Amino acid sequence: MTNILSPIEGVSYPPPERATASIANGSWIASTVGNALRATAKRCADRPAFISDERTLSFRELDETTERFAAAMLNLGLVTGDRAIFQLGTNIETAIVLLACFKAGIVPVCSLPQHREVEIGQLARQSGARGYFVQADFNSFDLIGFAAGMVEKHATLKHLVVVRGAPAGAPSMEALIEGMPLAAARERLSHLPLGSEDVLSFQLSGGTTGVPKIIPRFHAEYLGHSAGWMRRYRITAESRVIWSLPLLHNAGQLYALIPTATFGVTTVLMPKVDIRRMLELIEQHRVTHALSIGPIAPQLLAYTEIARHDLSSLQLFATMSRSDNLEQHLGLPCSNLYGITEGLLLGSPADAPAFARHHTQGASGCPQDEIRLLVAESEAPSAPGEMGEMCFRGPSSLTGFFDNPEANAKAFTSDGFYRTGDMMTAHVVDGLTCYTFEGRLRDNINRGGEKIGCEEVEGFISQHPAVADAKLIAMPDPFFGEKACAYVVPRPGMVVPDVKALGAFLTGLGLAKYKCPERVEVVDSYPLTRVGKVDKPALKKLIADQLAAEAAGSTS
Template sequence: MSGPLNPIEGVTYHRAEDARRWLADGAWIASTVGDALRDSARRHPERPAFVSDERSITFGELDEATERLAAALLALGLASGDRAIFQLGTTVETALVLLGCFKAGIVPVCSLPQHREVEIGQLARQSGARGYFVQADFGSFDLVGFARQMAQQVPALQHLVVVRGEAQGLSGLQALIDAMPLEEARRRLRDVPVGPEDVLSFQLSGGTTGLPKIIPRFHAEYLGHAAGWMRTYGISADSRLIWSLPLLHNAGQLYALIPVALLGVTTVLMPRVDIRRMLELIEQHRITHALSIGPIAPQLLAYTELSRHDLSSLRLYATMSRADSLEAHLGLPCSNLYGITEGLLLGSGPDASTSRRHHTQGASGCAQDEIRLLEPGSETPVAPGAMGELCFRGPATLPGFFDAPEANARAFTSDGFYRTGDMMSAHVVDGVTCYAFEGRLRDNVNRGGEKIGCEEVESFVSRHPAVADAKLVAMPDPFYGEKGCIFIIPRPGQRAPDVAELAQFLVAQGLAKYKCPERVESIEAFPVTRVGKLDKPALKRHIAQTLAREAAAAAGSRP
């Protein structure tokens, strides 16, 4: 290979010698996602590629539709290397548009339907996007009208395409496909310069504050990255997956989209989380693997009608945490996982020991990944068994955020390890070095100088039989500076324990008394950011405002 065919200014590419080495040792796959899909369609033309309650599409149909769409987008005026804003939900049409863009060399900017003027304006300007895909029937918000408004503010957004719903005078997805004959499409695409080292997509960082940074991902790298996790979890061409979170997320594409193109896996898509329907679909379609990076596990733990569902086809359920509780609840192998858009995936397969699956986040599926645990703010490795900041480099590690030299200067060690801001400890389990998530830098309560790790307390609180999920945040205190406030989602029909009940339970579990939360707030759902991540700053603001109101009311009631 000779580098990218469509180099994009502002993108940091992997070094040529690294690319050659990773291709030679199999960490990268010398193909494009479009070519991988073509190969899978030749092998399995009649097999369902994507299934939803609304429609299904076979590999043969998907390959033809994406050929026609890719050529139609080029005929519309977009070109290989152009970027396009995406505001689409989790549907078969979204998968089709993503794969069509991949074939044309058009780079999706993977924003979300929930993003508004601030995020879309910044992302459009920074990425130089010329295309814009919106879903007309996503919720009650007028995304089509919003896209028109953003195109007026950012003149480079010249090509608006409406996916699902009325096109309202703009280019419609199905009309573009219908107007492009298949043979003409294939002729056009033969000369399109898309190579394995080209940018596949622009993913977004998942920070809880500020505007997201742009993370370029590449064809050969993404294919190899997906192949690594599939080996870890025992995914084969005959596996069936289910996905109900945003398909535009890095996790959605690595777990639910790329396996379809690469191996011929069938994925069942759900536009939103619905636990009862998810279990019905697992039974109906004989799903073999289910994965969750979001709030699904607590909802599953709270679901009381499991006996109604046949889950015997499910070989593994992987989740961010609490795999032990979930396995006891579901009666099938469950595994903790860890993933970060900047390029590392950790996990354990269904045949791994319970110690590895339940008490660590597992190991990387890529033998070429290098992982270090460093003292925060330094490049000094921690002592064996100690917690340290997870830092990594390897075939899927981003070489740099897009057009962000200042962020890049802070994000890496001097020898190129990416700093995650996540605290881990290393454990050798069954002869394999695995990593256990311990918390995040700054995600703690500083109670009079004593640092209380939020993740540790949350894990203990979540063991309480009345608790579906829990999040600890710091609340202001005039004496200690900070104390811990725990926000609890109770299980159905239960009430959250009060402070004294919870402390008694936690101390009996072995938690130090000083770590026990000193306030309990019951909540129906946790707030999330516009990139779909838990919004702990919002919880902190909520409790600070509540305390201020209580103090004002108390002051007003004094004689």
């Protein structure tokens, strides 16, 4: 018997036998996130839940505030099972809105404040979202006005709520909370049809086409997934984590939000990456664990004043790569990690062998995860020691993209292993199989943790009147890991726009700014493979060699 009380059409739910087995073996936790937070608040009411430079929120305050806001949203007209677009930064208010939605059974569509007409329009249409949360003070861009315009364009969007300040007449989170008594809120929420196997959130896949694919995550499996990560990194209720990247990301919720709500971990939140301030906060709040999904580690390596900070509380710093260099720089244990929103996390604890920590992305924290390396574009296993496509199946693995049978038909092997498109090699370290990331099979760019689908951006660039054809490729960058470089074939007699002009053109079409190319190279034609396809690896080597030559020239 399943515990799905508010089913959503278009969601591929894990089969009942998988749910039953996952609960029995402990890889899922038979609760909702809301009930888990209520239990945590009873255990450690006065302990800090979230800390920021603006304020500290105890578990009692977190529980009570989210109760009131959850009930207020239901009174506003949202109902359990509704979806809501999110354009919020990393702050305590975002944590409140997310956890209140989890309590009410309102499903966050985990978009970003940097998204614009293209992305938000696609997500509104695909998800059928009725709610919309925006942050008034995220940056100088008028998110409130933008959101109001999107509400006018998309008939499903009915309820716009402004967070962290709102103009007169606009519904605000603060006003909704203020108008909802706690006792009335608890009574309102006590009757909700919400089960442990209901949908928790709609996360987004970093695909290659730019059309966002929606990944449903579920209460019980997300709780278990986060618990597995905590076990892998030796996180306990006494630990303290620091987080400065988007809280809406899968990583932000699994690493920073759910451990706090469910297990009593204290999380220090930063609205943006600021290395000096991060180190000061680690020292001030005795942070035990820090993570870098994106540009943090390279900026740390460039920071020359490490010695002035007391990092003695820090037990582990986990990063996507270069952990050996980071460990030498910081003078404390560091390890590489890997995570994919479709449901696999790899990592190594501080006491793992140096080879596992520094030369692999580690192993899964869930014993029930099954991992295979397959020859690309096949179902044949790669030879021992050879690189293969990482494919996995387990308690938290994707069951199916939301309402997308075409994508689902291509995403899995015939026996249900999800194809990541990431190439790995396997290494047995002290009897444990760990995996080393070698590159991507699919055509996308990872700019500091934000995925850019090359095919999508190429289509937009090609709309420029001076462009005959465009190819987008990843170029190496010391801080972001990768940035986008556009190789453009011009139309005869026309001048290709520079980076600034092309960026203005693309954002004018509604594309998010972070997806715009940060270098433009004009060519007459592209290198081709033996079968006549554009040779993108050759373009990547070309720009990497060019950047290296430019760097050498600037230092000579």
